[in-house]
Amino acid sequence: MNIGVLGTGMVGRTIASRLVGLGYEVKMGSREAGNEKAREWAQEAGSKAGEGSFADAAAFGELVFNCTAGEHSIAALEQADASNLAGKVLVDVANVLDFSGGRPPAVGLGTKDSLGEQIQRSFPEAKVVKALNTMNCDVMVDPTKVPGDHDVFICGEDEDAKAQVARVLREFGWPAEHIVDLGGISAARGTEGYVALWLNLMGVVGTGQFNIALVR
Amino acid sequence: MNIGVLGTGMVGRTIASRLVGLGYEVKMGSREAGNEKAREWAQEAGSKAGEGSFADAAAFGELVFNCTAGEHSIAALEQADASNLAGKVLVDVANVLDFSGGRPPAVGLGTKDSLGEQIQRSFPEAKVVKALNTMNCDVMVDPTKVPGDHDVFICGEDEDAKAQVARVLREFGWPAEHIVDLGGISAARGTEGYVALWLNLMGVVGTGQFNIALVR
Numbered sequence: 001m002n003i004g005v006l007g008t009g010m011v012g013r014t015i016a017s018r019l020v021g022l023g024y025e026v027k028m029g030s031r032e033a034g035n036e037k038a039r040e041w042a043q044e045a046g047s048k049a050g051e052g053s054f055a056d057a058a059a060f061g062e063l064v065f066n067c068t069a070g071e072h073s074i075a076a077l078e079q080a081d082a083s084n085l086a087g088k089v090l091v092d093v094a095n096v097l098d099f100s101g102g103r104p105p106a107v108g109l110g111t112k113d114s115l116g117e118q119i120q121r122s123f124p125e126a127k128v129v130k131a132l133n134t135m136n137c138d139v140m141v142d143p144t145k146v147p148g149d150h151d152v153f154i155c156g157e158d159e160d161a162k163a164q165v166a167r168v169l170r171e172f173g174w175p176a177e178h179i180v181d182l183g184g185i186s187a188a189r190g191t192e193g194y195v196a197l198w199l200n201l202m203g204v205v206g207t208g209q210f211n212i213a214l215v216r
Numbered sequence: 217m218n219i220g221v222l223g224t225g226m227v228g229r230t231i232a233s234r235l236v237g238l239g240y241e242v243k244m245g246s247r248e249a250g251n252e253k254a255r256e257w258a259q260e261a262g263s264k265a266g267e268g269s270f271a272d273a274a275a276f277g278e279l280v281f282n283c284t285a286g287e288h289s290i291a292a293l294e295q296a297d298a299s300n301l302a303g304k305v306l307v308d309v310a311n312v313l314d315f316s317g318g319r320p321p322a323v324g325l326g327t328k329d330s331l332g333e334q335i336q337r338s339f340p341e342a343k344v345v346k347a348l349n350t351m352n353c354d355v356m357v358d359p360t361k362v363p364g365d366h367d368v369f370i371c372g373e374d375e376d377a378k379a380q381v382a383r384v385l386r387e388f389g390w391p392a393e394h395i396v397d398l399g400g401i402s403a404a405r406g407t408e409g410y411v412a413l414w415l416n417l418m419g420v421v422g423t424g425q426f427n428i429a430l431v432r
Contacts, residue, residue, distance in 0.1 A: 098327065104402065106327035107409065112317065150431040155416075182416040186320065190413030193323065197406030200371075200398040201430055210432035215366040216421050 004029055004061025006054050006076055008037040011093060011137040012067035018141035020045045022171050029057025029080065058084035063091065063164065064126075070096035070115050074122055086125035089161040091168075092116050092188075093132045093140070095195050107196040108189070116188025120157065127161035129154055130188040131169070134198060136208030143173050143211075150211035151178045155187035180214060220245055220277025222270055222292055224253040227309060227353040228283035234357035236261045238387050245273025245296065274300035279307065279380065280342075286312035286331050290338055302341035305377040307384075308332050308404075309348045309356070311411050323412040324405070332404025336373065343377035345370055346404040347385070350414060352424030359389050359427070366427035367394045371403035396430060 005016040006029045019026045027050045028038045038051035050060075058064050058080035068076040073094045077085065096115050098106040109115060116130035131154040132140045139145045143152070152174050156162050166179050182190065202208055221232040222245045235242045243266045244254045254267035266276075274280050274296035284292040289310045293301065312331050314322040325331060332346035347370040348356045355361045359368070368390050372378050382395050398406065418424055 101328065104405075107405070108327050110326045111314065111322035111324050111412075146431055148431050150429075153413075153416075180417075180420060182413075183419060187416045189320075189323070190410075190416040193409035193412040194406075196327075196409040197369075197398075200369075200403045200406040201396075203399060204396060205430070205432050210430060212428045213366075213431050214417055214421070214426060215362055215364050215429050216426035 001062050002027070002060050004057035004059075004064040005067055006057055006064065006080060007067035007069070008035055008041065009067065009069065011140075012065070013037070013041050014137040014141055015065055015067055015093070016041065016049070017045055018172060020048045024048065026050070027052055027057040027060040029054040031076070031079065054080040055084055061088065063089045063168070066090060066092045066094050066119070068094055070094040071098065073115060074118060077119060077123060082123050082125065085123050088126055089164050090119070090123065090126040090128050091132070091165055092119055092128055092130045095133050095192060097195075104196070104199050107199070108192045111189075114186070114188035114192045116155070116185050116192065120185045127156065127158040128185055129156035129158075129161050129165045130185060130191060131165050134191050134194055135211050139209065139211055141172050143178070145209055146211045148213070149178060150213040151180050153180050153182050153187075153191050155182040155191065156185050217278050218243070218276050220273035220275075220280040221283055222273055222281065222296060223283035223285070224251055224257065225283065225285065227356075228281070229253070229257050230353040230357055231281055231283055231309070232257065232265070233261055234388060236264045240264065242266070243268055243273040243276040245270040247292070247295065270296040271300055277304065279305045279384070282306060282308045282310050282335070284310055286310040287314065289331060290334060293335060293339060298339050298341065301339050304342055305374075305380050306335070306339065306342040306344050307348070307381055308335055308344055308346045311349050311408060313411075320412070320415050323415070324408045327405075330402070330404035330408045332371070332401050332408070336401045343372065343374040344401055345372035345374070345377050345381045346401060346407060347381055350407050350410055351427050355425065355427055357388050359394070361425055362427045364429070365394060366429040367396050369396050369398050369403075369407050371398040371407070372401050
């Protein structure tokens with residue numbers, strides 16, 4: 001399967017490298033084809049890795065990861081073009097972090113919306129699955145980085161799309177029983193809102209190498 | 217120690233009963249002395265339990281729990297009167313849940329504020345400690361209701377106040393290593409924002425008998 005990864009930051013590069021390692025063909029997308037970080041990544045990642053514009057990467061992928069900064073995700077996806085996302089699974093890993101008021105950043109889109117919902121509304125023909133946005137990218141692609149049981153959350157409107165994302169998560173190393181389906185895309189309010197607590201917890205732990213577990 | 221518990225709902229009654237069981241003298245406060253639920257609670261809870269107005273309960277307590285509905289907490293604390301809260305530890309257990317748009321409710325006060333901070337700003341002479349608001353009240357007062365290791369979060373500006381609250385939490389049954397101090401009161405944005413995820417997780421689990429654990 002070909003996969004498009006939108007975004008050249010740490011999250012995009014980490015996920016893209018892991019996907020290449022699993023044998024997928026991956027195209028990393030950025031605002032303009034030839035982006036230096038994307039080219040460098042593609043060179044290091046080998047023959048299954050390529051790069052291009054957001055639209056190139058979205059057109060290439062049968063599955064597309066949104067790893068852009070949440071504040072710019074809608075604009076990036078508009079550049080990717082709705083026609084290149086239509087009918088595809090769009091995994092939204094992004095968080096909205098507003099540092100304009102200093103640290104800690106304001107997290108999310110308030111109490112009545114989320115980026116996941118905003119993306120689904122803006123690209124109604126894409127099958128948006130919010131996933132992985134509740135942890136550091138090293139943990140996203142290798143849950144054994146944190147010892148013991150802990151959980152990854154997914155949500156979205158399309159059951160088949162969630163099942164497809166869950167298969168990729170299992171390839172990342174997530175045990176099926178620790179992939180927690182929270183329901184429809186409005187649950188992104190929960191996983192995006194949690195990021196404020198995640199930032200606090202990072203302060204306690206001192207690194208991003210942690211996660212939470214649902215205990216029942 | 218005398219403790220005031222503001223609020224006659226499930227959370228207030230559960231916490232107040234547990235405190236009486238631990239040997240504290242407890243006065244439950246409500247909008248008007250003689251509130252039916254408060255009188256019923258006091259009668260059942262025995263000789264160490266009493267009831268009165270918000271002001272009566274706040275004046276009575278050396279430690280005060282805010283267990284009112286978050287939407288009404290500031291008004292309730294104004295009725296309790298700043299003079300009755302000055303210099304005291306005020307444990308804020310409340311969450312703001314706005315059901316006006318249906319279910320799931322809008323959670324919290326947005327991205328740049330929290331009820332805990334709002335209370336601390338409004339009552340600067342109180343020592344506000346946000347605690348326990350990330351779980352069902354049965355779990356708050358008896359963490360063994362959820363098997364295994366899981367965590368309770370506290371935050372606030374005053375170290376002595378947090379230590380005093382941690383002592384009460386240990387009496388509730390929380391092991392010291394599972395009382396996680398998140399820092400200053402602005403961390404209430406995290407624990408209040410998490411409640412949106414908590415609501416999703418309650419949908420998954422089917423009951424409120426669960427919690428999260430920090431895994432590192």
